[in-house]
Amino acid sequence: MDEFSHFKLKIDAKPTLFHGKTVRKNLTQTLWLKKIRPHILKENNYTCAICKHRPNEENYKELHVHEIEEYDFDNGVVKLIDLDLICENCHAFQHFKRTQLVLSPEQLDRLIIHFTKVNNCSIEEYKRYRKKLQRSVFEQNIDRIISQQEGTRTKIEHIRFAILGDIPFKDLV
Known part of the structure; x- marks a missing residue:
């Protein structure tokens, strides 16, 4: 058993190939902000799924809808599995590699x-x-490099998306 399996908050290391590639970026602001986000907020009782932070109504912006994804490297597909409601601190930690670039040491x-x-x-x-x-x-990076050198990977021209989870308004996505 992994000695850290009991951790509720973990770093979610998104593979470089898929950086900046999300289902959300392919949706209209109206669909995300007026339908999906309010649905996820209400469904999760305005509470962070990880640390249980529940801000007052004027601070709901502290809660972020986080995409839970899997990646198909061979075919260049981002698979959206679920959406989670997490606070900005938990979200920043999940994207720690990026967070390190934008936050001060304090x-x-x-x-x-x-x-x-x-x-x-x-x-x-x-x-x-x-x-x-x-x-x-x-x-993981070493394994990928070896695989590429052995010619088992093809060059991915375009990243595609698949919605596999039970996502609200899936028919509109």
């Missing part, structure tokens, strides 16, 4: 404290988790 420290509180862990456990994750991502 803001990053606050996020790490959030991580340790949510996961009921020490800073040392957080550091071990980060180190293990970095090794895992490195190993």
